[in-house]
Amino acid sequence: MDRRTFLKDSAVTVVGTALLVDCAQKTPDTAASAPAKAADPNQPPIDRPADWDPVAFNTARGKSGFIPEKYMADILGPGGTEKHLGKHLPFVPKLDPSRAVAGTVAIMFGDTSKGYSAHPNAAKTAEKPDGHWYNWIRVAIAGRPESEVETLFDNWPMASDKVNGKYTGFSDPDPSKEDGKNTVYLAQLPPGAKAGDTLRIWGHCLTHGEYVDFLTI
Ligand SMILES: [Fe+2]
Numbered sequence: 001m002d003r004r005t006f007l008k009d010s011a012v013t014v015v016g017t018a019l020l021v022d023c024a025q026k027t028p029d030t031a032a033s034a035p036a037k038a039a040d041p042n043q044p045p046i047d048r049p050a051d052w053d054p055v056a057f058n059t060a061r062g063k064s065g066f067i068p069e070k071y072m073a074d075i076l077g078p079g080g081t082e083k084h085l086g087k088h089l090p091f092v093p094k095l096d097p098s099r100a101v102a103g104t105v106a107i108m109f110g111d112t113s114k115g116y117s118a119h120p121n122a123a124k125t126a127e128k129p130d131g132h133w134y135n136w137i138r139v140a141i142a143g144r145p146e147s148e149v150e151t152l153f154d155n156w157p158m159a160s161d162k163v164n165g166k167y168t169g170f171s172d173p174d175p176s177k178e179d180g181k182n183t184v185y186l187a188q189l190p191p192g193a194k195a196g197d198t199l200r201i202w203g204h205c206l207t208h209g210e211y212v213d214f215l216t217i
Helices: 003-032 054-066 069-075 080-088
Strands: 104-109 134-141 149-152 166-169 183-188 198-205 209-216
Touching: 054 069, 054 080, 054 209, 069 080, 080 209, 104 134, 104 198, 134 183, 149 183
Parallel strands: none
Antiparallel strands: 104 183, 134 149, 134 198, 166 183, 198 209
């Protein structure tokens, strides 16, 4: 074999090997994430984008129907980011350890340390038959869609045994204190989640729609 033929054959072998490795790595991933979710432009990203901006993302997603139109007007009005959109973004409070529950992550909405209003919660009344609270929170380890766990919440301020979510309080054990702003949601952690992981938190407020953010625990 002359040098030229040898080099040509070697190049084909290298390219062929690279293709095989590529296929071997990609096939299982494609199969695992088979649901067409990725094709949905409204599906939140599973990994935190480098330029992640929760206000911009949730405002845009809200406009496409995931936040009621009437509330979008408040979000887009004066102070709307702080008083309305930021009020619905999750954060992990430093919860009194005696109120923490193993296997769950404590979540509140509206981080006042960022200048946002705290999210109030309200029970069902004749005037407001749905009540006002987050009725589901989905938590996934960033980058791992299969890890997502959904926690359901009902009957605020005392969840029933029909759901896997529970409430506690932040400054006082009673979640209903301070117009419900004292509420802490105890959402199920995805199996294997550990300190230092970034989680995608995706929640639905009965009154004000869906909100998504990434938090590192
Ligand atoms: Fe709300």
